[in-house]
Amino acid sequence: MNLDKFLVKGEPMIYAAMVSIVVASLAILIGLTYFKKWGYMWREWLTTVDHKKIGVMYIIAALLMLFRGGVDALLMRAQLAMPENGLLDAQHYNEIFTTHGVIMILFMAMPFIIGLMNIVIPLQIGARDVAFPRLNAVSFWLFMAGAMLFNISFVVGGSPDAGWTAYFPLASLEYSPTVGNNYYSIALQIAGIGTLLTGVNFIVTILKMRAPGMKLMRMPMFTWSVLITCVIILFAFPVLTVALALMMFDRMFGGQFFTMANGGMDMLWANLFWVWGHPEVYIVILPAFGIYSEIISTFSKKNLYGYKSMVVSMVAISLLSFLVWAHHFYTMGHGAMVNGFFSITTMAIAIPTGVKIFNWLFTLRKGRISFTTPMLYSLAFIPIFTIGGVTGVMLAMASADYQYHNTMFLVAHFHYVLIPGTVFAVIAGFHYWFPKMFGFRLNEKLGKLAFWFIAICFNITFFPLFFLGLNGMTRRMYTYSEGSGFGPLNMLATIGSVGLAIGFVILVYNVYWSFRYAPRDTTGDPWDARTLEWSTHSPVPEYNFAITPNVKGMDAFWAAKKENQPLYEGKIEPIHMPNNSGQPFILGVIFFFLGFFLVFSMWVPAIVTGVGVVIMLAWRSFERDHGRHISVEEIIETERKLGGDTV
Amino acid sequence: MKKRGPLFLLFISVVLLLSGCSSNLLVLDPKGPVARTQSNTIIFSMIVMAVILLVVYILYVFVLTKYRATKANEGYEPPHEEGNKWLELTWTLIPVIIVIVLSVVTVRTTNAVEKVPAGYDNEKPLVIYAASSNWKWHFSYPEEGIETVNYVNIPTHRPVEFRLYAYGPIASFWVPQLGGQKYAMSDMVNTLNLVAESPGSFMGKNSNFSGKGFAHMEFEVLGMSPTDYTKWVDDVKKTAPKLTETEFDKLLNTELVGRKSYSSTHLSFRPAPEGENAGHHHGKANSTDNMDNMNMDDMDMSNMDHSQHE
């Protein structure tokens, strides 16, 4: 077989990436063998159906992707630091901003949020696991297969280069002849199926598996946000799946959906993409709102202000999110009427969002605010995100958008929304729930240092872009002339991005440092928090709660602590748990290869692996696995070891 | 621990904003009525937004300084607050009013910038076809019978109707100082009305990513007095070569070219995608028939085909 088809050549950076991939893989393999950890890996992680471990794996994957996407970002900023810079050529730059966008949204923000969802939701509602633990593992491994497939494109075959929006005709075979956009369509489809299944899983979990007494209007705000998010996922992701399938047909089977001849319609892609794409923004933002609500309430020592209006506003946002997609292309020329309609629906989203901001501020009011690391991120979110929000309203005004569209102003706006909105939230949630996952807190000093780097340098990086945009600098241009005058502000932004990177490095170092030196938390409730997840041990035993908690009001654990309401009544009974299974992992591997063969149009192996998928489904169908029970003695023993007082 | 970050931020933003406005940001330095409408809309919205930011920031700083945990308030038990109907109603209704005001402004200005600018609607517009190809712009003047590449000269104080379409990927035609952008696409013609009110050179560019040469898709718009313009047209007619079909094909296939002038247009042998077989006719102001192109129901774009029957 001709290897030239697969390997991207001729670039020192690609060779470096290849070498680092090979070295890292070898290091993992050798390490696992040397420490005799293969069995441990397989038993404890690859085959796990435990929501907490799956959550941890999601977060590890998300952190890795954060660094991949972050390096992309640094390369872009380095290229743009000076006019006429020669660090990257156009093709390379195009690939890098494309993968930066896709990876950050789909393979960083999404899994980070889904990871936190996995860890926290069953604990917050007092459940032993999600509704379908096996399906949960399938979701994870499908996501992983998609993520890996997308990432190898850099060295095998070439990355997609038509932007993360992959507009046609640019993304068609004619204008993007490498396999890059095949990777885009197939990797995203595979990961998208995983996300869809997560959505189904968590809706059922939240609707059906809450502890007795936890009515819908007693659920913690994070649980609410996840429920609403999953409903959005349920209706938005199928649209993406279809859009990507049509793309696949156009690129690989001669389809004429988005072509320039034979009746194809390039505008159809833009519509389908954004019918998914805009709700997607809220898929990553709403859980962030939930995380902030938990943290702000915990560290103000107050219940959440305006709980009901918080819920109502999230529902409103989720409905509106499906009615605004055309604001991404006002300039396509659909006339003043259509643009007016979408302007108004878009601006209307600001209303429920504003309600939330004020509710948070009033939660803080009369509180006793302690500035822990997760709280710092949550507090920084409010002023910075508000800038993102108000610039969003400015962009929503169609007449003005004709001047902002496709410029650095837009780039600044969505980074002002997504970084304080989503990234700060997942970092805050990561710090906040870290002791729940591992039984110790991250170091506060390092955490705060990282925070200040990130919060300040974020603004240095992205604030100048507003002005660059108003001065006529468009996004996605790999170079600009000296005479354009874009140089100084770009240099400032690049300097900021370096600071931002330093912040993230400190954050990771903090994880390392804390693993080694941080004191263990024996209380299970290091933050003096309010919701059920803090009422069990840290780290959480596999069955979560020895006795199912009995909820009598909102913030049940807080009430239990303050008013001495017993949370755990009744006696310990054997607990039914699902068995581990290797099937989800194997299914993920098969999907990876299926995707790979499809990307390269290798039909015979693709059909073979496709049959493999069907066989896996049949295997699952015929399997008779009724799980196992953890005996009372075993539970008492575990509880004793963890220093439990719930018995 | 005191939080000065946001204050510092606010300070920086104000300083940058002021310095930004005083220097010449292209979008806020309009040279024609369309861009002026947009610049005014932008500045108006900025002021409204600044007020909103200010309210949030004041409240934020107040709350953070007053209610932070200190040694002094140790033992303070924050009260349980369910919320307050009237307060919550206030911060719902005030934004509603703001959004209504902004909506009115948006609809009016959007209508205004889609039309031939007020005051110029009696004049016969100069029609210029602007077509993008990888990676250049072709400007055809059907009335004058001339064509240029990568530069376009227009008379001042006369409405210019740009008719936009593309050979290849979607491009976006943008001259920040004259007015906002609009897409050029392969299967339809979009219309953009602009007027230059002072002579001079304006930067124009493609703002929609279209592949490798995208960053180089700039062109110059030169506003000329009507007499200068007529003189230039005559000049081109006299001195420039004719644009043949082979020459045009060669042009399309060359990735980057400099400026070119021709004394005939490509419209005769390669007409723009309008007329019977074209797709939509977008971009006409108040074209209510386009409303059903974008059905409100997210899943249902079933009406998209209506305008095909035109």
Add this chain to the structure above:
Amino acid sequence: MKINSNVPLEYSTEENSNKILGFWLFLGAEIALFSTLFATYFTLWNRTGNGPTGHELFELNGVLMETFLLLTSSFTCGLAIHAMRHGFKKATMVFFAITLVLGLGFLGVEITEFVTYVHDGATVSTSAFLSSLFVLLGTHGLHVSMGILWGAAIMIQIKRQGFTAETTNKSFIFSLYWHFLDVVWIFIFSFVYLKGMM
């Protein structure tokens, strides 16, 4: 395992009722999926390029045949569940078998139809209209194919294990799926074929 005997067997455990709710949600996603495909089709249906239009292409006989087969199969599928509720194993098996055979018949007619189209020079790459037609019908057909495999697997399990909380749950969920495919077909029949032939 807690078994609630006040509800049909397929709902009897917590896991069972979770699965049924989960599947309804999944069908919600399927509705979104097919809605998108329909929207695509309606957007492109008269963008026929140089290829044939629906009017020239569609043949009433085959389509009526397909409709008849699938509607009947949906009915027999309902009968199978009815028999299952009454504990009639043999009747359930027979009705499921008829359902799957009718499904196979449907697929057979559909494949013949596709072959005819391709033979007439109407392929997925002829025009935007045909691309969207083939993908819409193909997605539905693929669902039917998966359904047949799935139904067969469930029949084997009923044969081996009889009616248990698990097998009845699977059968019931399968019936939801099968009826859903029928509903989708009714939309295809009305809005693709009838509209196209008019």
